[in-house]
Amino acid sequence: MNIGELATRSGLSHSRIRFYERVGLLKTVDRQANGYRSYPPEAVVMLALIATAQQAGFSLDEIRALVPPDLVKWEHDALLESLHGKVKEIEALQARLAQSKAGLVALIKDIETKPDGVDCEDNARRLLSRLPSGEFARATTAAADVKMLGKKRRPARRG
Amino acid sequence: MNIGELATRSGLSHSRIRFYERVGLLKTVDRQANGYRSYPPEAVVMLALIATAQQAGFSLDEIRALVPPDLVKWEHDALLESLHGKVKEIEALQARLAQSKAGLVALIKDIETKPDGVDCEDNARRLLSRLPSGEFARATTAAADVKMLGKKRRPARRG
DNA sequence: CTTGACCTTAAACTTAACTTAAAGGTTTGG
DNA sequence: CCAAACCTTTAAGTTAAGTTTAAGGTCAAG
Numbered sequence: 001m002n003i004g005e006l007a008t009r010s011g012l013s014h015s016r017i018r019f020y021e022r023v024g025l026l027k028t029v030d031r032q033a034n035g036y037r038s039y040p041p042e043a044v045v046m047l048a049l050i051a052t053a054q055q056a057g058f059s060l061d062e063i064r065a066l067v068p069p070d071l072v073k074w075e076h077d078a079l080l081e082s083l084h085g086k087v088k089e090i091e092a093l094q095a096r097l098a099q100s101k102a103g104l105v106a107l108i109k110d111i112e113t114k115p116d117g118v119d120c121e122d123n124a125r126r127l128l129s130r131l132p133s134g135e136f137a138r139a140t141t142a143a144a145d146v147k148m149l150g151k152k153r154r155p156a157r158r159g
Numbered sequence: 160m161n162i163g164e165l166a167t168r169s170g171l172s173h174s175r176i177r178f179y180e181r182v183g184l185l186k187t188v189d190r191q192a193n194g195y196r197s198y199p200p201e202a203v204v205m206l207a208l209i210a211t212a213q214q215a216g217f218s219l220d221e222i223r224a225l226v227p228p229d230l231v232k233w234e235h236d237a238l239l240e241s242l243h244g245k246v247k248e249i250e251a252l253q254a255r256l257a258q259s260k261a262g263l264v265a266l267i268k269d270i271e272t273k274p275d276g277v278d279c280e281d282n283a284r285r286l287l288s289r290l291p292s293g294e295f296a297r298a299t300t301a302a303a304d305v306k307m308l309g310k311k312r313r314p315a316r317r318g
Numbered sequence: 319c320t321t322g323a324c325c326t327t328a329a330a331c332t333t334a335a336c337t338t339a340a341a342g343g344t345t346t347g348g
Numbered sequence: 349c350c351a352a353a354c355c356t357t358t359a360a361g362t363t364a365a366g367t368t369t370a371a372g373g374t375c376a377a378g
Binding site: 076086087094105 | 239243249250258260266267271
């Protein structure tokens with residue numbers, strides 16, 4: 001399979017596939033006599049795996065560490081463990097989001113049933129002061145922690 | 160409150176806070192006689208709000224469009240509207256996370272349900288037939304669509 | 319035998335979201 | 349008075365994850 005066909009099959013761009021090869025996510029591929037890359041059918045699986053892992057929030061660095069270069073001898077146990085770990089992270093975030101949402105919904109209800117005679121700005125202030133020290137702040141830092149799970153901290157920023 | 164205290168309180172770096180001001184996420188702040196920035200207590204709430212939205216997967220551009228510039232002057236209606244908006248944001252993230260999780264779980268199941276006696280290469284072929292044309296392709300584009308909500312489409316690329 | 323669709327490389331460019339550096343002013347404690 | 353610990357600005361650097369560009373080779377069709 002040429003790179004064009006792989007690109008169509010996988011839905012990724014030519015440049016992206018070549019890029020993945022360059023950075024070592026794909027092992028160096030066989031070449032035809034003319035120099036064209038010649039991919040085996042498994043390449044589609046590999047790309048699907050990479051793309052799915054990316055979807056799930058893995059960086060290419062993490063993926064490189066996780067996914068063995070050779071699909072044939074991937075280590076099921078380690079891979080599965082990592083994937084399960086990622087699911088746990090997502091679940092933790094989901095739980096926190098559900099809490100935040102519940103808090104917000106409660107807050108909205110509270111505002112809507114505002115007692116007459118209290119003026120708007122005071123009421124807004126009163127209600128707003130509930131947010132930051134409550135679940136909001138904790139959710140924020142906790143979520144930050146979740147995001148860093150298993151990642152070596154980079155010297156500077158994120159993309 | 161000086162920027163140092165705000166940094167400690169919010170957990171964000173000085174440079175990051177100044178950066179947010181520069182790019183218009185924070186309204187230009189009051190200055191003391193010596194030129195130092197002087198923040199009101201609400202600034203902590205504002206930063207927490209931004210950080211949370213970021214946690215939720217929103218870009219600074221999206222956040223700029225969603226979060227009202229002045230927290231204190233929220234009036235009743237606007238406050239409610241913003242809170243409802245926040246709930247919508249959370250729901251959007253929940254959808255995103257659910258999708259990520261579904262993708263992961265599907266992948267795990269695919270790997271785990273490998274029948275005994277089937278060797279790895281055959282398993283790879285089995286995955287080949289399941290993943291790419293099935294939920295993988297749809298999930299990928301759907302997630303991309305979610306990601307594009309409310310964004311003007313860039314010429315290409317995703318950083 | 320040329321046109322267009324394909325493939326090659328290397329290197330430069332892009333974007334987001336910051337950080338770091340350089341060079342300096344201010345405030346506070348000993 | 350002096351150092352440490354704050355604060356200021358502008359400008360340039362960094363990272364991830366690619367894309368784009370330039371300058372070609374190759375191949376199938378008409």
